[in-house]
Amino acid sequence: MADQINDYVKRPMRYENIDGLGELFFGVLWAMLMFLTLLHSTAPSSSAWRCNTTFFVSAVALAVAYLYGYKALKKRITYPRTGYVKYRSNRITIRISIAGLTAVAVAIAAVFLLRHPASYPPNMVKMALASAGWGLFYAFTTRMDSVWRWVVLLALLVIPPSVTTLPMGPLWSDTLPFVLQGLIFAISGLIALALYLRQHPVPECGAE
C-alpha cells in the first residue's frame, strides 16, 4: 500500500513529460548550440559568427527561447488536453534551467576544446563516453515503456560515436556527433508528441 501511495505522489512528476515537449525542446536546444559551436569555429575569421560575444548572446537567446517557448506550447497543447499542473517550489523550472545551463556549459567547453585540440582523448572514446552519459540521462528522465524508446536509446548510444569514424575534418568530427545527439532527442520528443496528440484529442466541452 505504501508503494501505491508513493506511486500516486510521483505521478505528477512523470506527467511533466507526457507530451514529449521536454525532449523535443532539449534536443533542439542541444543541436542548435552545437551547430552554433560549429559555426563559431568554422566561419571565416572576418565573420560575426567568429566573435565570442555573438556566440554568448546567441547561446543565451536560445536558452531564453527554450524556456518561454516550452511554457507557451505547454499552455497551447498539454493543458487543454490532459490538464494543468503547477509544481511546488518551481522544481520543474529548476530542472529545465539546469538542463539548459548544462547545455550552454558543454557548448562553451566544446569551444574551449576545439581551440586546444591536443589536450583531449580520441574522438571515438570521447563520443562513446558522452553518448553513455546521455543514454543514462535519457533512460532516467523518460519512461522506457515502449519499444521505440529502446530504439531511440540504442540510436543515442551507437550513432554519434560511429559518425566520428567517417572521413571529415577535425572540427566537423568534434561537433557533428553532438548535433546528432540533439537531433535524436528531438526526434524522440516528436514521436512522443505525435503519440500524445493522437491519444489525447482536445475535449469538446473544454477544460473544467
Next chain:
Amino acid sequence: MNEQARSISMLDRVIHEPGRLMIVAMLSGIEEADFLFLLHETGLNKGTLSSHLARLEEAGYVEITKAYRGKVPQTLLKLTRAGRKAFDQYRKMVHQAVAR
C-alpha cells in the same frame, strides 16, 4: 486490540477511501492542478471525482477555486495546510502499520 489493528483503526477515514487517497496523494506533490488533470490521472468519472472533491473540501483538506483560462472555465484544486498535514500523518500511520 494489537498495535497494528490500533494503527489501522486510527487512519483518517476521509483520506483512506481509495479514490480520495489518489486525489490527496497526487495533490501532495504539487502546488495546484486543475480538474482535468485529476480526471485524466485518476481515471475516475466526472461525477465521482466531483463528489470526492466536495467531501475533501468539506473536511478542509482541499481548496477549490473556479477560474477562467481564456474563455474556458477551469477548476483549480489545491491541498490546504490541514490537508497536507493530514496526508503526512496518514502516510506515517500506514508505514507504522505495515512495519509492525
